[in-house]
Amino acid sequence: MSDAAQNAIQNTGLPPETDKRFAVLRRCRRVWAIASIHGDAERLAALHAELADRYEAGDRFIYLGNYYGHGSGILETVDELLRFRRILLAQPPYTHPDDIVYLRGRQEEMWRKLLQLQFAGDCQKILDWMLARGADATLAAYGGHAADARAAIMEGLLAVSRWTGQLRQAIRSHSGHNEFMTGFRRAAYTDNGALLFVSTGLDPSRELTDQEDGFWWNGQDFNEIGLSGYGGFARVVRGHDPARKGIIERKATLSIDGGAGFGGSLNAVCLDAAGEIVDQVSV
Structure with a gap:
């Protein structure tokens, strides 16, 4: 990890290796971020079919929470998440389990x-x-x-x-x-210090380790992060927008909730190591 990346992470107050509440996505060339699902198993299966066609060796995947709640296919959603995980882990060169991350959303x-x-x-x-x-x-x-x-x-x-x-x-x-439930992380970041992934938001005035329940309930300050940035990260990406306004890209933030589970679309975006969108899917 470069000195600049290390400093960016330290500025957030997050120990880079020891705090297991957070996931670290290492050596990322591309990261697929998947928005809130809310029990919409049919859209999730359709999204996975698209991702299987667009997958490139070395891709990382992060699901940004809210697998449960509201929709009628909650059990099927978890089963589909587990099915696609098995497919990814079998792709040569073999995906490491740490390259697939599931954040805890407010529903979880x-x-x-x-x-x-x-x-x-x-x-x-x-x-x-x-x-x-x-x-x-x-x-x-x-x-x-x-x-x-x-x-x-x-x-x-x-x-x-x-x-x-x-x-x-x-x-x-x-x-x-049960094993799926026990593997949730509060947030995740890339080891180059460029990207931070959260479920709903965070409190810009607090360090990552002091957010408490801000990852799930503090969505109102997300626009503020979009203007001023947070903790040295180039971009903060969230998967749940209480207003469900779809893909909204600002200088330092990216919000991708299309309203799955409420009749809207399920979105996924593919980001390069610097946080630029290189591909996206909506179903």
Whole structure:
């Protein structure tokens, strides 16, 4: 890694190798970034078919979160992600597992919190808040019922713990799904210090290691990053735009959410090592 790249990464407050909450994409010539999917399995399969035709040896792939929530094909979405991963890993020269990254989006963060509901301060309030924001679709996909959760809350924390345990067992009954969940990263960056990938946004005033939940909920400051940049990175790329405005390119940012799961398109962009778009797909 060059001194300039090392300095760019250090300026963000992120240890380049030791902080496993973050992924490092190494020796990138091209990186494919895939926007929020939101359970739109059909569009994801169509996108993967396009990517298979455009794949070049050495390509990296990063999925920018929100695989769950809202759409009706959540289980199928995870299965498709796992299927395409197996295809990529079999491509000669063989892709390294670290060259395929899955970020945690707000849907995955809510699902993680839902699976720990017994530790929430106000279980009922938090449950209703998450269900109203898309977690209801993920709950239904794994055979859960909000009515059972509410009944467990009325009974007490031990009952809530049993209910979340049943959900975890349901996840484990689907091959690869539990392992998929445990591999999410908060953000990712390229080892040349040029590109930073996030799910929704971040707080420009905080270092990467201090973002807390800003990666999922602080989308409102993304335009500010587009003007001033962040942490020495040439470009910050996000996969979820609450307004779902499609591919929006600014000097220091790139937003690619086309509204998959809400009737819109699923977008993927291919970036070179400097962050310039060299290819893109919308389905």
